[in-house]
Amino acid sequence: MPNSLTFAVPVDWSNTRTYEQNVIVFVGKRAYTALKAVPTGVDIANTEYWKETGVPYVDVSAIYSRLSAVEDDVEDNTEDITQAQSDIVTNANNITALTTRLNTAVTNLEAEVSRVNNIMITLYTPSNS
Numbered sequence: 001m002p003n004s005l006t007f008a009v010p011v012d013w014s015n016t017r018t019y020e021q022n023v024i025v026f027v028g029k030r031a032y033t034a035l036k037a038v039p040t041g042v043d044i045a046n047t048e049y050w051k052e053t054g055v056p057y058v059d060v061s062a063i064y065s066r067l068s069a070v071e072d073d074v075e076d077n078t079e080d081i082t083q084a085q086s087d088i089v090t091n092a093n094n095i096t097a098l099t100t101r102l103n104t105a106v107t108n109l110e111a112e113v114s115r116v117n118n119i120m121i122t123l124y125t126p127s128n129s
Helices: 058-125
Strands: 005-013 023-027 031-035 049-052
Touching: 005 058
Parallel strands: 005 023
Antiparallel strands: 023 031, 031 049
């Protein structure tokens, strides 16, 4: 969109960068808008390429830095969440395996109790002889 204004990234002007038309840069607290595509080496004072604009100063570079930090935090949190999800699946699988082992142990214990009960009944039942 040729009529849309955008901020340069980074917003601080440098004569070592190229800029597209309608890009806003900052030099100190002054904002400048590129009137046309700006090749490297063009000074900010060159009125053929740059116009000082009335954009109120906003510390866009600080905002951009903060947004970059937030983006990094989101990436870190995404990795942490992915790891937590993996840990949850692993723990669920471990719980399932332990539950199966516990149920088997309970079944075996019940069978052993029944066997011992039968032995006790046999031993303590008076014989009819």
